[in-house]
Amino acid sequence: MIQVLYFARLRDRLGTAGEEIADPPATLGELADSLAARGDDWAEAFGGKVLMAVNQEMADRGTPLSDGDEVGFFPPVTGG
Amino acid sequence: MKVRISVQTAPFDLAEEMSRLTGGDVGIGGVASFVGLVRARNRVGEREAEISTLTLEHYPGMTEKALGRIVDTARERWPLQGVTVIHRVGELQLGDPIVLVLTASAHRRAAFESCEFIMDILKTEAPFWKKERLPDGSERWVDARESDGAAAARWLTSP
Numbered sequence: 001m002i003q004v005l006y007f008a009r010l011r012d013r014l015g016t017a018g019e020e021i022a023d024p025p026a027t028l029g030e031l032a033d034s035l036a037a038r039g040d041d042w043a044e045a046f047g048g049k050v051l052m053a054v055n056q057e058m059a060d061r062g063t064p065l066s067d068g069d070e071v072g073f074f075p076p077v078t079g080g
Numbered sequence: 081m082k083v084r085i086s087v088q089t090a091p092f093d094l095a096e097e098m099s100r101l102t103g104g105d106v107g108i109g110g111v112a113s114f115v116g117l118v119r120a121r122n123r124v125g126e127r128e129a130e131i132s133t134l135t136l137e138h139y140p141g142m143t144e145k146a147l148g149r150i151v152d153t154a155r156e157r158w159p160l161q162g163v164t165v166i167h168r169v170g171e172l173q174l175g176d177p178i179v180l181v182l183t184a185s186a187h188r189r190a191a192f193e194s195c196e197f198i199m200d201i202l203k204t205e206a207p208f209w210k211k212e213r214l215p216d217g218s219e220r221w222v223d224a225r226e227s228d229g230a231a232a233a234r235w236l237t238s239p
Contacts, residue, residue: 007137007207007209009209072142074139074207076224079138079167079178079203080167080178080179080199
């Protein structure tokens with residue numbers, strides 16, 4: 001079981017702030033691909049530039065996933 | 081070495097933060113400060129518009145970690161005696177302060193450079209997102225700027 005969180009434009013597009021996924025794939029990239037395959041809104045949300053974090057650290061498609069991980073997907077940041 | 085990092089909805093007071101940073105440390109020779117404000121006009125893509133309010137969202141937990149790492153990197157790079165980073169979230173009005181960075185050092189160069197470094201890296205690595213509301217009531221997410229990426233990248237190449 002992992003916790004997946006969506007932020008900002010991504011969350012608005014998907015209509016959800018997050019979810020739990022019971023049987024996640026081995027890597028972050030595979031997770032992103034499986035989410036993008038859920039439908040049009042998902043494909044669009046994951047079609048642009050999406051940043052990824054695992055356990056609140058920036059990560060990339062090759063980052064492995066483990067039980068209990070917190071995954072975050074979000075657009076490029078615009079603070080400051 | 082004083083480090084203060086805060087993500088908050090409340091406004092901050094520059095004078096109060098200055099005294100908190102420098103109080104009792106007479107080895108400090110200078111403090112550089114940057115205060116970011118909500119600007120009335122902004123451009124998103126091709127469209128420049130007057131905005132009415134700005135809402136800042138963040139990734140609680142990760143934001144504080146990211147800011148902590150940025151400050152740690154600055155401390156490794158410059159001889160600093162204190163750093164304060166305060167970033168506001170929630171709904172802000174035109175002219176409101178958004179972000180405060182204070183860097184204290186024995187000499188000005190370290191203070192100036194590290195203050196700019198922290199802002200440049202914060203803008204590309206700390207998980208904050210701005211959403212603008214326009215006078216007609218519509219809302220739009222602010223896009224990341226390429227110039228911000230370039231500003232952050234130059235610190236990776238310069239000695």
